[in-house]
Amino acid sequence: MxxxxxxxxxxxxxxxxxxxxEIFVLNDDGYNETPETIVPESMEEKAKLxxxxxxxxxxxxxx
Ligand code: SF4
Incomplete structure (x- = not known):
């Protein structure tokens, strides 16, 4: 996913x-600038949270 x-x-x-x-990396001001990230299966539940x-x-x- x-x-x-x-x-x-x-x-x-x-x-x-x-x-x-591990999935959502923010810039120094706390903004998410990464438009798309591939989530490893082991991280899917955490990513959904x-x-x-x-x-x-x-x-x-x-x-
Ligand atoms: S607004 Fe949403 S995407 Fe942006 S940092 Fe907050 S929780 Fe993450």
Whole structure:
């Protein structure tokens, strides 16, 4: 699976990285600038928690 971030929606809440820092890497200001990340199978559940945590709805999952 992949996680996709609409970087224009990201408001720098950093909640995604708090849930899954291995998947969601933020810049120095706390914004997610990575539009697409491939998630290893072993990290999928953790990544989903990060997706659900985003208050801006900026992250989507692609299977
Ligand atoms: S939780 Fe959402 S708004 Fe916050 S840094 Fe992550 S992608 Fe951006």
């Amino acid at each position: 992949k996680v996709k971030v609409d970087v224009r929606k990201c408001q720098g809440h950093a909640l995604c990285a708090a849930k899954a820092p 990060g997706v659900e945590s985003c208050p801006e709805g900026a992250i989507t999952i692609e299977e």
